[in-house]
Amino acid sequence: MGIGIRIENLRKVYDTPPPSAARGGGFSFTAQRSVGPKEKKKKIEVVALDGVSFEIRPGEIFGLLGPNGAGKSTTIGILTTRTRPTSGRAFIGEFDVWKQQVPAKRMIGVVPQRPNLDFALTAREILLFHGAYFCQSARERERRTNELLEKFKLVDRADHMVRGFSGGMMQRLSIARAMMHDPEVLFLDEPSAGLDPQTRLLLWDIIRDYNRAGKTIVLTTHYMDEADALCDRLAIIDHGRIIAEGTPRELKSSIPGGYLLRLRFDRLPDELMTGLRSLPGVTEVHSSDHVAADLYADRGGPLIAGIASAAQEAGVTLCDVHIAEPSLETLFLHHTGRSLRD
Amino acid sequence: MNWKTFYALLSRDGHVARRNLLPMLLQNLLQPLLLTFVFGRVLTTSGMMQTGFKNVLLPGVMAMSMIISGVQAVAMPLIAEFQFTREIEDRLLAPIATAWLGIAKIVTGMVQALVAGLVVIPAAWLMMGSDVSINLGHPLLFAVICLLVALCSSAGGLALGCSVGQTQIGLMFSLIIAPMMMFGCAYYPWSFLTPFPVLKWAVLINPLVYASEGLRGVLAPKVPHIDTLIVLAALVVIDAFFLALGLSKFEKKAVS
Numbered sequence: 001m002g003i004g005i006r007i008e009n010l011r012k013v014y015d016t017p018p019p020s021a022a023r024g025g026g027f028s029f030t031a032q033r034s035v036g037p038k039e040k041k042k043k044i045e046v047v048a049l050d051g052v053s054f055e056i057r058p059g060e061i062f063g064l065l066g067p068n069g070a071g072k073s074t075t076i077g078i079l080t081t082r083t084r085p086t087s088g089r090a091f092i093g094e095f096d097v098w099k100q101q102v103p104a105k106r107m108i109g110v111v112p113q114r115p116n117l118d119f120a121l122t123a124r125e126i127l128l129f130h131g132a133y134f135c136q137s138a139r140e141r142e143r144r145t146n147e148l149l150e151k152f153k154l155v156d157r158a159d160h161m162v163r164g165f166s167g168g169m170m171q172r173l174s175i176a177r178a179m180m181h182d183p184e185v186l187f188l189d190e191p192s193a194g195l196d197p198q199t200r201l202l203l204w205d206i207i208r209d210y211n212r213a214g215k216t217i218v219l220t221t222h223y224m225d226e227a228d229a230l231c232d233r234l235a236i237i238d239h240g241r242i243i244a245e246g247t248p249r250e251l252k253s254s255i256p257g258g259y260l261l262r263l264r265f266d267r268l269p270d271e272l273m274t275g276l277r278s279l280p281g282v283t284e285v286h287s288s289d290h291v292a293a294d295l296y297a298d299r300g301g302p303l304i305a306g307i308a309s310a311a312q313e314a315g316v317t318l319c320d321v322h323i324a325e326p327s328l329e330t331l332f333l334h335h336t337g338r339s340l341r342d
Numbered sequence: 343m344n345w346k347t348f349y350a351l352l353s354r355d356g357h358v359a360r361r362n363l364l365p366m367l368l369q370n371l372l373q374p375l376l377l378t379f380v381f382g383r384v385l386t387t388s389g390m391m392q393t394g395f396k397n398v399l400l401p402g403v404m405a406m407s408m409i410i411s412g413v414q415a416v417a418m419p420l421i422a423e424f425q426f427t428r429e430i431e432d433r434l435l436a437p438i439a440t441a442w443l444g445i446a447k448i449v450t451g452m453v454q455a456l457v458a459g460l461v462v463i464p465a466a467w468l469m470m471g472s473d474v475s476i477n478l479g480h481p482l483l484f485a486v487i488c489l490l491v492a493l494c495s496s497a498g499g500l501a502l503g504c505s506v507g508q509t510q511i512g513l514m515f516s517l518i519i520a521p522m523m524m525f526g527c528a529y530y531p532w533s534f535l536t537p538f539p540v541l542k543w544a545v546l547i548n549p550l551v552y553a554s555e556g557l558r559g560v561l562a563p564k565v566p567h568i569d570t571l572i573v574l575a576a577l578v579v580i581d582a583f584f585l586a587l588g589l590s591k592f593e594k595k596a597v598s
Contacts (some may be wrong), residue, residue, distance in 0.1 A: 014598075036514070037449050081597075082434070103437075105437045114428075118354075121354075121357075126432075132354075133351065133433065133438075135346040137351075177432065
């Protein structure tokens with residue numbers, strides 16, 4: 001039986017720069033200057049998590065999806081004892097991560113965003129020592145190490161110092177290391193960042209295999225296809241808040257209409273907005289400025305003719321059309337008004 | 343307490359230290375060898391210094407060697423491991439309370455400091471030639487002082503390693519280590535500072551003073567030195583302070 005995870009009302013405010021793994025692009029943090037009357041020096045406060053709660057069921061693959069700086073790595077940091085929450089609680093199985101660190105650590109394996117391998121050791125030694133930290137017997141350590149080196153195609157370089165490894169090899173070794181002690185919960189922070197497509201597929205297979213053995217997997221990603229292909233359930237996180245949660249299918253079906261047409265005109269008068277709303281199959285039309293409109297509908301291409309003629313009637317030129325099929329990308333856009341890559 | 347994990351953490355540090363044994367010995371031995379040769383051989387043979395100076399110098403060089411190697415053995419890898427690569431992270435995730443990783447670092451540093459201190463004795467003997475008279479009348483006292491000095495250096499190294507960033511290493515050597523060496527009473531007994539009363543009392547915050555004077559008291563008791571009981575008490579206080587400071591800084595540094 002797998003291990004579940006529960007986090008309750010987690011909040012994290014950094015008063016020093018966030019750690020590099022949690023920093024991401026850094027631009028979407030909400031930075032506020034605190035102005036307490038007694039404080040002589042004004043501190044920068046960075047709210048990385050703002051009341052996050054969710055539950056991960058035993059044995060599922062759970063994805064945290066969001067842009068850089070949304071709070072994904074901070075959430076993983078708190079769940080893996082590496083970041084102290086400002087308030088709120090997190091549980092791995094029955095253990096409160098911040099009160100019962102040692103039993104919690106025993107259950108988890110962590111693949112960091114950036115490989116943090118021990119540069120003073122060879123690939124084989126990294127796995128052997130990791131096994132030793134988790135009290136595996138010498139025979140067990142040897143067996144697991146050989147098995148994982150084989151599985152992750154690292155046998156040729158097993159006895160080399162890892163300093164000279166390529167990014168992909170380091171990433172593979174990080175994942176092997178996290179699996180070395182056969183943890184019940186595996187955390188992967190942006191596991192496929194920087195991997196070539198072939199290695200990425202290998203990684204997906206490995207994650208699915210590990211999950212089949214009843215293990216719980218938590219991964220963060222900003223790749224929609226990865227979240228879509230791999231995850232049983234997802235939470236979409238932005239600016240330190242969960243904005244949607246559910247299976248990829250549920251989330252996608254929550255987008256009104258499903259299709260998203262991003263339109264640009266030379267100008268956008270109200271009568272055109274009304275015209276667009278009255279087209280068949282259109283459920284919602286949003287406009288954030290005076291030239292662009294996002295139109296949600298149950299169809300894509302067949303609407304173009306209607307849009308073009310509505311524009312013509314209003315005396316407006318249609319400059320650009322982009323049709324997005326139902327996807328998590330459009331979902332993110334629907335909830336935040338921003339693209340994941342913005 | 344999870345002894346197996348603690349032992350594994352120690353074995354990892356031991357393994358890395360063994361792998362770097364030769365460069366480590368060169369790093370730790372070269373400076374004391376050169377110092378003992380120039381001060382203990384060249385200057386005494388030429389008559390600029392009295393022969394008795396050799397007995398003043400040997401315990402001082404030994405103390406200096408222990409302090410420097412202990413600090414370096416802990417602080418330097420720690421500074422690197424906490425930097426960009428975060429190499430230490432895997433060990434922080436080991437199923438053991440964070441402070442124990444700090445303690446493992448201190449134990450490894452102590453072993454290196456003891457090795458560095460003990461190899462100075464035969465090496466300096468070779469360099470300085472005859473007329474060195476070392477008294478080992480109190481082996482137990484000698485062992486206790488060595489252990490306290492080793493703990494002082496490696497716990498101090500932990501505190502320093504957690505306070506200094508990679509870009510400040512050069513500054514650490516010129517602002518902390520260099521004055522510590524010069525005013526650590528390694529080349530002269532503390533009582534020789536009597537003509538400089540302010541300096542004489544100010545250097546007492548320097549742990550190296552107690553290390554040099556303590557070893558002098560037990561290895562060359564005829565040379566003037568601070569009373570061994572006072573040295574022991576001071577070392578215990580300094581050790582406790584560095585231990586508490588180092589571990590608390592380590593725990594803070596380990597978690598964001």
